[in-house]
Amino acid sequence: NAGVMQNPRHLVRRRGQEARLRCSPMKGHSHVYWYRQLPEEGLKFMVYLQKENIIDESGMPKERFSAEFPKEGPSILRIQQVVRGDSAAYFCASSPPGTSQGDTQYFGPGTRLTVL
Amino acid sequence: AQRVTQPEKLLSVFKGAPVELKCNYSYSGSPELFWYVQYSRQRLQLLLRHISRESIKGFTADLNKGETSFHLKKPFAQEEDSAMYYCALSQTGANNLFFGTGTRLTVIP
Numbered sequence: 001n002a003g004v005m006q007n008p009r010h011l012v013r014r015r016g017q018e019a020r021l022r023c024s025p026m027k028g029h030s031h032v033y034w035y036r037q038l039p040e041e042g043l044k045f046m047v048y049l050q051k052e053n054i055i056d057e058s059g060m061p062k063e064r065f066s067a068e069f070p071k072e073g074p075s076i077l078r079i080q081q082v083v084r085g086d087s088a089a090y091f092c093a094s095s096p097p098g099t100s101q102g103d104t105q106y107f108g109p110g111t112r113l114t115v116l
Numbered sequence: 117a118q119r120v121t122q123p124e125k126l127l128s129v130f131k132g133a134p135v136e137l138k139c140n141y142s143y144s145g146s147p148e149l150f151w152y153v154q155y156s157r158q159r160l161q162l163l164l165r166h167i168s169r170e171s172i173k174g175f176t177a178d179l180n181k182g183e184t185s186f187h188l189k190k191p192f193a194q195e196e197d198s199a200m201y202y203c204a205l206s207q208t209g210a211n212n213l214f215f216g217t218g219t220r221l222t223v224i225p
Contacts, residue, residue: 042215
C-alpha cells in the first residue's frame with residue numbers, strides 16, 4: 001500500500017491562475033480531509049469529503065476554493081484566481097469507512113503551492 | 117471555540133534527559149486528543165492518542181481535563197526523537213482535526 005498520494009509535490013502559479021491539487025487516498029479509504037499549513041502555523045482544517053459528498057467544509061474560504069471527491073479518481077482541491085496569500089503547504093489525509101472521532105488519519109506528503 | 121496551544125516552538129534536550137512537550141486545549145465538549153509527529157523528510161504520522169492509553173516509542177501522554185492539558189513525555193530522550201511534534205484535537209461527533217502550531221524537538225547527542 002503506497003499510502004496517501006498527493007501531486008504535484010510542488011506547484012508554482014502566477015497571481016490570477018488556477019491551482020489544482022490532487023489527492024489519492026490509501027486503498028480502501030473513503031474519507032478524505034484537506035488541511036492547509038501557512039508558514040509558521042499549524043495545519044488548519046479545510047474540508048472533509050466522502051465519495052461524491054462534502055461532509056464538512058467549515059474551514060474552506062468562502063470564495064475561490066472548492067473541493068470534490070468523485071466516484072472515480074482522486075480528490076481535487078481547486079483554487080481559482082490564486083493570490084500570494086494562498087502560498088502554503090496543502091495536506092491531504094484519508095481514513096477508512098466507518099471512521100469516527102478518535103480514529104487515525106493518514107497523511108500525504110503535501111503539495112507546496114507558491115504563488116508568484 | 118476549540119483551540120490547541122503548544123507554547124514552545126523549539127525545544128532542545130540532551131540525549132538521555134527527560135523531555136516534555138506541552139499541549140493545552142480549550143473545548144467545552146469531550147475532545148479526543150492526539151500527538152502527531154513529522155520526522156525529517158517524512159510525512160506526518162500519528163504517534164499516539166489518548167483513548168489508546170498506550171506508550172509509543174517510549175512516549176506517553178495523559179489527558180488532564182482539570183488542567184485541559186495533554187503533555188507528551190518521555191523519560192529518556194533519544195537522538196531519533198528529533199522531529200516536529202503536533203498536538204491535535206477532534207471534537208465530539210466530528211472527524212476533522214484541530215492542530216497546534218507544533219514544537220520542534222532537537223535531541224543533542
